[in-house]
Amino acid sequence: MEKRLIKKETLAGIVGELAGKMRVCAPMKAEDQVLFRVLEAGEKPLVDFANAKNAPKNFFFPRTETLLKFTRTGKGMVRAGEPEEGEKTLLFGVRPCDARSFTLLDMLFDQEKYKDPYYIDKRAKTTIVAIACVHPPYTTCFCTSVGGNPTDSAGVDLLLTDLGNAYLAEFLTPKGEELLAAFGGSPSNAQAEKAKEGIAAKAAAEITSHIPAHEIKPILDTHFEDPFWNTLHQKCLACGTCTYLCPTCHCFDISDEVKRNDGIRIRNWDSCMFPMFTKETSGHNPRSSQKERWRQRVMHKFRYYPDNFNAIACVGCGRCVMACPVNLDIRKIVTDIAKI
């Protein structure tokens, strides 16, 4: 694996220049928020930021995505092709928790049977450049409890770690190595790599939020019916914010839109927190109240995903904790489940 040192003040410029040559998505200031978006040529991304408000899953699994097109004929609507394929993309400034979320989404969308070509195409054409969290940005971060850490390289092609005077750039994969020329820099050395180890240990130690995420699986296995679920959801507004911001949530709806003689079949993010999500035409709804929906959200992340993929479907980014309008905190819920 190639490792380089990159001068700190040059990084944003390198990425800005790349934006003139290929599609680059990166965190940018948007009013008082930081959001991922596509850069204009020469536009410099943020390199000092906490994390983006929106999860970068949007670039592989867009909030709204056309699956296919159709058009009217004398015998009815017929298929008229699929949307164009994705283009080569650089996704810059991803935090390690979010990069790890891609490996979790891969398990589902890139399964042995039934591959999702839309996701896989964009994922294959995208190179992930992550910036390690030398100082975990939020008190709500709990990546170390769910299998990650602030300097983790899972799902990353090129990992940048701020050593104070320079970035250590680790070109982890062949895709990452394609960026060697553009990123330039000077050869790394033993001292820099030792410094990184120290920084990594300190960063992990700075995480103060710990939850027993790995301990609750056996409890969830045996407590589908439990008084615990009766009150948990009571404050929940069913707004869906938690699932829309979550980097690992993948549920979607499929619907058709028609304008005159042409139409598209699209998929939109959906949410298990919405009453309509499972409601059948007959009126029957197997998850008939918010109680069942909250239970589904917890079960999906901490029991069913482990059952199916041997992995917890939460990367500890804390977005749902910060954004929930009624302060429902997944960390507290997991902690409480461990006490059942």
Added chain:
Amino acid sequence: MQNPYIPAPVEVVKIVTEVDTKDIKTFRFAFQNKEDEAAFQYLPGQFAELSIFGKGESPIGIASSPTQPGYVEFTVQKAGVVTSALHEMEVGAVMGIRGPLGNSWPIDFLAGKNIVIVGGGFAFTTLRSLINYMIDDRNRSRFGKITVIYGARNPGLLIYKDELAAWAKRDDINLNVTVDKGDADWKGREGFVPTVCREVAPSSENAVTVICGPPVMIRFTLPVFFELGFSKENIITSLEMRMKCGIGKCGRCNVGEKYVCKDGPVFSLAELDKLTKEY
């Protein structure tokens, strides 16, 4: 990479209105492309997404049997947007089919055993597929005795009437058709499905029951089969959940860790016992 979201184009070649109320029709489709037809290899119990561009898709059990080549059939009740649009269709119209999806009735497990088929209402569709599959000349010797108990609320609501008449003439099916309440012309059996099951009393010896119908029918019929000595491993049923993708991605049809679209819809009672009770 094959795109599982793209439906194969089909043409409506036949429509049969099954019931007096006219809200259940059987649609026969022919594939427009030979490759699509060859790729659509299915077994009884599987389903497909019927796709009408501009309206959407609905998961519907396959009512024909793979032993009947050249077409596929689905029996559909008019319910909401897609199924209503389907009911408006005429012979010659083109639309799409995406599938086959899901697992199937466990054919290998059923082979060599006596088979008891219990159906209620129009949920009889994939059971019809199974019956036609088993009684096909090439398959009949693979299965033991076949007992069918099928009921509807009244004679006008029985589906596949011509086929019922044809099966009644065969001596290798014990066919028991019943209605909750007959009319002036009805000469057959009257009585609820659970009662008829008790009367027919199929032996549980080397036997498997395959049951599909409205939840109340199933609730009152299962105790009868337990009394007859059928174990939960030997009672097989099919679940229904709201679906979209049909391939285990969109996240809405799970019962516990299983996706009904991909891991189901067919489960034995023993398998269902291990899952959460959320369907």
